[in-house]
Amino acid sequence: MRIAMIGTGYVGLVSGVCLADFGHEVVCVDKNADKVARLKKGEVPIFEPGLDRLMAQNTEAGRLAFTESLTEAMEGAQAIFIAVGTPSRRGDGHADLSYVYAAAKEIAENASDYVVIVTKSTVPIGTNREVKRVVAEANPDLDFDVASNPEFLREGAAIDDFMRPDRVVVGVESDRAADIMSEIYRPLYLRDFPIVTTDLESAEMIKYAANAFLATKITFINEVAALCERTGANVKEVARGIGLDNRIGNKFLHAGPGYGGSCFPKDTNALARIGQDHSMPMRIVETVIDLNERIKTRMIDKIIDLAGGSVSGKTIAILGVTFKPNTDDMRDAPSLTIVPALVGRGAKVRVVDPQGRHEGEALLPAVDWHEDAYAAADGAEILVMLTEWNEFRALDLPRIAGSMTNPRMADLRNVYPAADVLGAGFEAYIGVGTKDHLPEEA
Helix, strand or coil, rough: CCCEECCCCHHHHHHHHHHHHHHCEEEEECCHHHHHHHHCCCCCCCCCHHHHHHHHHHCCCCCEECCCCHHHHHHHCCCCCCCCCCCCCCCCCCCCCHHHHHHHHHHHHHHCCEEEEEECCCCCCCCCHHHHHHHHHCCCCCCEEEEEECCCCCCHHHHHHCCCCCCCCECCCEEEEHHHHHHHHHHHHCCHHHHHEECHHHHHHHHHHHHHHHHHHHHHHHHHHHHHHHHHHHHHHHHHHHHCCCCCCCCCCCCCCCCCCCCCHHHHHHHHHHHHCCCCCCHHHHHHHHHHHHHHHHHHHHHHHHCCCCCCCCEEEEEEEECCCCCCCCCCHHHHHHHHHHHHHHCCCEEEEECCCHHHHHHHCCCCCCCHHHHCCCCCCCECCCCCCCCCCCCCHHHHHHCCCEEEEEEEECCCHHHHHHCCCCCEEEEECCCCCCCCHH
């Protein structure tokens, strides 16, 4: 099948490459000429493990192409995916749908034969019906269907998520559209991966409800972690104990500095606004949003306590600034709150991140960037584990402690046991939801 993919951002590019790997003929279109030129050269503009190899294979096989021309991309296409950005609007938290509607209008103006217009972007409930209205208004004679096909890709594991999904959600209104969507995902049907076929509104709601639930789960364990610190319990043991209950599960029960990234902050805000607009406030989601910001502030306070009450004049080495490992995404990362707060309180901050420097240099001014953890820690007084990249999980702790001044660690991801850190020569240690080990003067 020939497929057009509008948008070569994270979702569009990963989806386009993976659909091509399914055997479809995919043309990805983007209005950014420089980006298209880079893609044609085989350059991947985002960091996602394995994407460069898969893109090269399918481009070489002739199943994947890139263009600036929507007309070219749509030629002969039976399905056109809209995978453009839907960022939060400034001021009200609503998803900005201007790119979605602009793409829908442009499709209508260029289409002549029957086509299924598939919304891959994360959009509020009712958006696909509005897409249908926009297309019908722009081209009243066009024979078309609209489908909702929300994505559930985890950054850093997106290819595996697309190829071996927990489920694929498809919202349709006609058998004709359902048949085309079934053909697109035939390789997954054949391998018995669940395909949930539903109406447009339910498909839209599934996406928001799923992300809001996961954000709630993260925030719940972070709130439990704060109580563990007051009561003497260990949140790692608590999380393991409740996670073994198969009604709860162990995923997203890792205490830390709060959630970030391209999805959870944006989608929880959007769902809260949808609830308000329909006079049905989403109280749990609204509380999650508020608590997630407070969690970041609590991490700042923990670092200050570790420093003896003030970070002014102290050198702090930050390990990891992307919102999670295996991505270069800095959107709403906890580091964007924590690092500026430390700088603003007079700390000298050093930063190291395997993929975050390209975006991070502009987002985190007044910090010094280093290439590895050992260089960043040399002469520093506090080491902060902020993003748990694999290369930070097996550090030579005695070497680092020996190079620091009055070495102290704030392990905001609970990567290292306190006993190992203190045994390696560190004077103090704090984790999240565990017992702090602070020197008496602190």
